[in-house]
Amino acid sequence: MTELPELPELPELREQPEPPGVRTARRRYVTVCALLWLPPGLAMASMVLLFSERGMSLAAVAGLFAAHSLTVAALELPTGGLSDVLGRRPVLAMAGALNVVAFALVGLGTTAWVLTAGMVLMSAARALASGTAEAWYVDTVQAHSGPDAELRTGLARGGSATSAALAAGLLLGGALPWLLGAGPGLGARLSEATSGAVLPLSVPVLLGAALRVVFVCYVLTVLREPPRPPATLRSVLRGVPVTVLGGLRLGGRDALVRRVLLTAAAVGSALAAIELLMPGRTVALTGATGSGALAYAALSCAGFLCGGVGSHLAPLAARVAGSGERAVLVCLGACAGGVLLLGATASTTHLLATALAVVGFCLFHLGIGAASPNENDLLHRRVPSAQRATALSVQSLALQLVGALTGLVLGTLRPGPLPWLLTGAVLLSGALLWLRRADVRSTPVTTAT
Incomplete structure (x- = not known):
């Protein structure tokens, strides 16, 4: 043998x-x-x-x-x-x-x-x-x-x-x-x-x-x-506009970057609703402005803590979901669920409704915390170093501008479930953008200048 x-x-x-x-x-x-x-x-x-x-x-x-x-x-x-x-x-x-x-x-x-x-x-x-x-x-x-x-x-x-x-x-x-x-x-x-x-x-x-x-x-x-070419006043004055234009072009040319920006806009809409509508709900719950402000401060602190826990769990969310994109979909879906829960409980201050509203508030911040690192991980793999901060600024600007516009729109609506439900629908639409898997390559997209 x-x-x-x-x-x-x-x-x-x-x-x-x-x-x-x-x-x-x-x-x-x-x-x-x-x-x-x-x-x-x-x-x-x-x-x-x-x-x-x-x-x-x-x-x-x-x-x-x-x-x-x-x-x-x-x-x-x-x-x-x-x-x-x-x-x-x-x-x-x-x-x-x-x-x-x-x-x-x-x-x-x-x-x-x-x-x-x-x-x-x-x-x-x-x-x-x-x-x-x-x-x-x-x-x-x-x-x-x-x-x-x-x-x-x-x-x-x-x-x-x-x-x-x-x-x-x-x-x-x-x-x-x-x-x-x-x-x-x-x-x-x-x-x-x-x-x-x-x-x-x-x-x-x-x-x-x-x-x-x-x-x-x-x-x-x-x-x-890391080493970079020395900057002169002339290079700064010429380079900043070129870099800004290149960053803006990324959103138009790259589907995944565009998806990140649209998601930031949807999140900005939800954040505007939280900041505008929650203080009034806490005042209605406590019956006085001072105690309502104190309750809102405590609730905000709980929201920040939930956001921190969500951020800490972001790598685990990506492993469990199978990819960063799937994690974003699940986490933003949870955020939308939290906002819709706030809408479903907006017309009453009953104890059970209040408890569910707190759960919705915390679920929203937990989901935002877990989604953000996964989104930005995908973004950084598509953006070159020379435009990285600009891309993050475009993302922040999308969040702020849509948030400001949402605040103006919500200010014209009567308090109640409707503003929450509309905002929850916008956030759910942002989550559904991640249903279709994109080509997640780690080679950054370069833009002609």
């Missing part, structure tokens, strides 16, 4: 260990996300009340926030192009420096023009930071591991850090003025010592300014970028 020749041993199919640079980049990205979003969380709870305490009417406060939104929308694309041309680290540092000044003006300002200047600077900083940290992370990981590098885990952890920072900031920003007011005249003595410049409601905003200083120092000392 002839012996069969020995077959060579097959190598074990093991996961390749991550390069140390990838783990370091992920850790730094998570830290940047937390430092970037903790100050807005701190200011969120007290800013409207601070403006009112400074003697501004509700219409004037609405005007300040309108100026903020319009400035962000106007600067989204140019600042995204600036990040692609000039680099991620200098743009993030500029955003942090502008925010130091903006938070100081808002925290200390006593006149309308000073507060307006603070809000405009804050919105410029918001536009500069939009997508820049994420673009830095993707660039760094792909520089270490190539274009097929695994991105979803880092994006998910960054989303979890963002949500956790917003939730922690909201709680701390709401608690600090209350603690200063509850103490033995601490708030009054603080106001008296600063001639009224620093109120208890100013403290969370000023703490946010101090954290922005920490953010700038961290960005300048820790973040490192």
Whole structure:
């Protein structure tokens, strides 16, 4: 009997260990996300009340926030192009420096023009930071591991850090003025010592300014970028418009990028409905404005926490669903279900209906948190590094513009199930865009310039 020749041993199919640079980049990205979003969380709870305490009417406060939104929308694309041309680290540092000044003006300002200047600077900083940290992370990981590098885990952890920072900031920003007011005249003595410049409601905003200083120092000392050609004033002025146009063309030429942008628009519609309609529902539930505002703050904090959990579960969702696209479909379907549940319970404050509304609210944020890293993982595999921040800015702009338009439309409708059901239908349409599988290639699409 002839012996069969020995077959060579097959190598074990093991996961390749991550390069140390990838783990370091992920850790730094998570830290940047937390430092970037903790100050807005701190200011969120007290800013409207601070403006009112400074003697501004509700219409004037609405005007300040309108100026903020319009400035962000106007600067989204140019600042995204600036990040692609000039680099991620200098743009993030500029955003942090502008925010130091903006938070100081808002925290200390006593006149309308000073507060307006603070809000405009804050919105410029918001536009500069939009997508820049994420673009830095993707660039760094792909520089270490190539274009097929695994991105979803880092994006998910960054989303979890963002949500956790917003939730922690909201709680701390709401608690600090209350603690200063509850103490033995601490708030009054603080106001008296600063001639009224620093109120208890100013403290969370000023703490946010101090954290922005920490953010700038961290960005300048820790973040490192893959090499890029040196930028001159002429190259920046010529490169930004070209980069912006190239980013806009991506949405028209690439079906998957277009799908991501349409999904962002649908999510913007749902977020606008949440922000516009939920405060009124909490006031109707509690029967008083003050307790309603407190209930909404607690609900918002729960929403941020659910978003963080959803982001953490994004890689698991992709594995269970079989692909990133399927995960987006399932997660956005869950979001739409949450909004429709809010619509089904909108006409009553019965205990069971209220419990179901809270479930719908949390389900919406959980689904958004899980869908976003999977969407952006797909987006980054289709967009070249030279247009990455611009593509993220286009995505953000689609969300904001459709959200603003939705707010105007919903404002003309009577409160009740109808606004929720319409918004839920829009979000469900965005989810159904992912039914048909696209060609998910990791080679970025290049656009002629």
